[in-house]
Amino acid sequence: MTKPFRKYSKVLIILCAVLLSFLWSCKSSTNNSKPSITASIDFTVLEKGSHGNFTNKQERIISDQITLQDIYNTINGTRKPGLPVPEVDFSKYQVAFITSGERSTGGYSIAIDTIVREEEQTILYIGGESPKPGDYVTTVITAPFILVKFEKQSVPVVFRYSLHK
DSSP: OHHHHHHHHHHHHHHHHHHHHHHHHHHHTSOOSOOOOOEEOOEEEEEEESBOOOOSOEEEEEOSHHHHHHHHHHHGGGOSSOOOOOOOOTTTEEEEEEEOOOBSSSOOEEEEEEEEEOSSOEEEEEEEEOOOTTOOOOOSOBBOEEEEEEEOOSSOEEEEESSOO
16 A cells, blocks of 8 residues: 555655646746836916916926016016915925917917826826817917926926827
């Protein structure tokens, strides 16, 4: 009775070794690349309007109160009274400023759809509206703009348009 047991025990040991080898190779063949970490970032709209007085399209990150004051000086260039400049704690927050520049009619707007933090960058998705052919719009030069405040990021901020311009 001991001889058949020895015969089957060798087969059993070999089968266990093959099975363990197979399981070990499956575990080690998993993808070791890091997935992109994605998290939505809360933001606050500081100001939004259709008359920003900026002639050219701009996307900027503002990181100090003096630059924010300069932006508001331009926005307030034709306003009486002007819009108050918010106080921002730039040690904790940064501000994104986006303007489409001058438009020949009304019907345009800029909005922030979402801000997403990934592993190597923060993406600010820009949306808004544009008039369609045949829409009734005001016949006035506009310059849509938006200013949003969000938590200071340690990675670069990238602007992406979700609206086809």
